[in-house]
Amino acid sequence: MPETNSPLRILGFAGSLRRRSYNRRLLDLAAKTAPGGIQLLVHDIHDVPLFDEDVEADTHGGPEGVRLLRAAIAAADGVLIATPEYNQSMPGVLKNVLDWLSRKDPAYGEVLAGKPVAIVGATPGRWGTRVAQAQVRHALSAMEALVMATPQVYIAGAGGQGPDADPFDAATARRLGTFLEAFREWIGRVSLPGDGRFAAPES
Secondary structure (H helix, E strand, C coil), X not given: CCCCCCCEEEEEXXXXXXXXXXXXHXXXXXXXXXXXXXXXXXXXXXXXXXXXXXXXXXXXXXXXXXXXXXXXXXXXXXXXXXXXXXXXXCCHHHHHHHHHHCCCXXXXXXXXXXXXXXXXXXXXXXXXXXXXXXXXXXXXXXXXXXXXXXXXXXXXXXXXXXXXXXXXXXXXXXXXXXXHHHHHHHHHHHECCCCCCECCCCC
């Protein structure tokens, strides 16, 4: 956890490469409406290539885009992932990023192991990325990330007001604020005092 007077640092990234994807814009909205004391920085994953163990070996742990993402996650108190849902599944681009992040970095180790993580998602469809979020949660659990169980935010009907309108309303902004407050409490719950480390809470 940060010092008492320092903001909580959350690193967000979206599982989409589209410039104006709903999930990237959802993170932008979360950054703008984050409660006081929370700093949400959105990271671009365009420079993360397809996972390849030969590339990993040749670059001694991963290419620059991977190293920059790992460093940003290592410096954060928590991670917020916004996932689309394609064909009742998480997108391949997000699974690819998670595969890279599951590998040991020479400097940071497995950066998501023991890291508090929260998941959100937005879609024009009716189901609000429920299946994709469940799959992301499963993969993160295998990576030993400390995934916040509740509350869960599923944004359905994104962009329903037309292509030129804001895809999210004021109610969504309030939901995100409440969600981030809960994530702050989760990070505090799993933090180990004194050294910035984290551990799974007792059941």
